[in-house]
Amino acid sequence: MDNLTFPDTVQLAVPFFILAIVLELTWITIKRRGGRYETRDAMTSVLLGAGNVVTGILLGFVAWGFYNWVWQFRFFDLGTSIPIIFICFLLDDLRYYWVHRFGHTIRWAWASHVVHHSSQHYNLTTALRQTWTGEFTGLMIVSVPLLLLGFHPAMVLFVGGINLIYQFWIHTEAITKMPRWFEAVMNTPSHHRVHHGRNAQYLDANYAGVLIIWDKMFGTFVPEGEKVDYGLVVNLGTFNPIRAAFHEWIGIFKDITQPNISMSDRFRYAFAPPGWSHDGSRDTSRIIKRKYVERNPEAKGKPGL
Amino acid sequence: MPLHILGPMVLIGIISIGILLHLLGNSKRMVFTNADQVIDRWHREHPETSVERVEISDSGHQALVKTDAGIGLIWVMGFDTASRIIALPIETKNRQSGISIKLNDFTAPRIKVDLNTEQNQSHWIAILAAKEPSWTT
Incomplete structure (x- = not known):
């Protein structure tokens, strides 16, 4: 079974992605609601998406090699039956929740993931705005329990691909709410709009991939309320995809190499939550929320604050 | 595939x-047509600051703001904006139809400001060189 292969679902979905973007754009243009598109923003997103596919082809061997190395230490071999693939999908979605949460709360991982949040728009092209540096975060280590349990590396990558494809359609303002039962269990456009919000109450919320239940279980769920303001706390000043892809890594490098700070501070600049600074000159999400409540006391106790 | x-x-x-x-x-692209519009966009990223003065470029694509936290630069990014608080004096360069401002920012290393007249260019350069009393006190 070591030579097991699954289709590369993300690559196969590329024609569907392009078609869906054209359909969403047509819908928004005709209806004059349901989102907005800006040429350079959308171009940045799709170029970052294409770059993500290229880096996946060039660097994919790193994760694949690591997964196969871990696989030799597996406790079981669970095979490839349909129920096992389904269980693998569910557990991988839990894995995704934590990888995503780490991606927002550890600056080293945020340096990679920030790219996805760097658009001030929210449409299907935003879904394609993906990192070029995911392999550098080391977060592939979060898949180790799945591999040791006996889920084959190819299967783990396959269900991870399905997870990403699911998340494509939720990057839209064209769909307001899904049926109540669906909103209760699944990640939806409404839940994920919250995740892309830079509003204080929406920071660090709704990390789910496919099932929103993980956020509800781990206390990070925030329902959509006030209008979402998309983008970063400090928005990028460029549409250049190369600058967008590497800016936070450059920021980390500048911070950890500055003079007159301790080794502990250098470590924190790399691994503390984004916004941490040794002199308090920047704000983490927690501080932004606290300051927001100080300015708006009536908001105290609202979800996410 | x-x-x-x-x-x-x-x-x-x-x-x-x-x-x-x-x-x-x-x-x-968005165009700043009045100070209130600039202040509204500025507060989106800097809600804790209070704005005292606004200077809009000739194209309406850039603006300077004087706030209680220092001088700020805001510029149009398509339909949206980006903004930074800047430390004066800051390096500027003359361009054919304005000036460019050098920022210590990897995502915005140089912001071009559209200024049609020499008078406007001199005014902005004076502000950014911290030589305009109404903007430094």
């Missing part, structure tokens, strides 16, 4: 989406 199919498909897809977006009028 074989690369010789995936590559051209992605390339054609990107170019088609770009052309379609442009033809549908999505390449227009």
Whole structure:
């Protein structure tokens, strides 16, 4: 079974992605609601998406090699039956929740993931705005329990691909709410709009991939309320995809190499939550929320604050 | 999917989406037409500051703001904006139709400001060189 292969679902979905973007754009243009598109923003997103596919082809061997190395230490071999693939999908979605949460709360991982949040728009092209540096975060280590349990590396990558494809359609303002039962269990456009919000109450919320239940279980769920303001706390000043892809890594490098700070501070600049600074000159999400409540006391106790 | 199919498909897809977006009028840029608009956009990223003065460039694509936290620069990014608080004096360069401001920011290393007259250029340069009393006190 070591030579097991699954289709590369993300690559196969590329024609569907392009078609869906054209359909969403047509819908928004005709209806004059349901989102907005800006040429350079959308171009940045799709170029970052294409770059993500290229880096996946060039660097994919790193994760694949690591997964196969871990696989030799597996406790079981669970095979490839349909129920096992389904269980693998569910557990991988839990894995995704934590990888995503780490991606927002550890600056080293945020340096990679920030790219996805760097658009001030929210449409299907935003879904394609993906990192070029995911392999550098080391977060592939979060898949180790799945591999040791006996889920084959190819299967783990396959269900991870399905997870990403699911998340494509939720990057839209064209769909307001899904049926109540669906909103209760699944990640939806409404839940994920919250995740892309830079509003204080929406920071660090709704990390789910496919099932929103993980956020509800781990206390990070925030329902959509006030209008979402998309983008970063400090928005990028460029549409250049190369600058967008590497800016936070450059920021980390500048911070950890500055003079007159301790080794502990250098470590924190790399691994503390984004916004941490040794002199308090920047704000983490927690501080932004606290300051927001100080300015708006009536908001105290609202979800996410 | 074989690369010789995936590559051209992605390339054609990107170019088609770009052309379609442009033809549908999505390449227009926001224009600052008044100070209130600038202040509103500024507060989006700097809600704790209070704005005392605003200077809008001739194209309406850039503006300077004087706040209680220092001087700020805000510029248009498509339909949206980006902004930074800047430390004066700051390096500027003359351009054919304005000036450019050098920022210590990897995502915005140089912001071009559209200023049509020498008088406006001199005014902005004086502010950014911390030589304009009404902007430094």
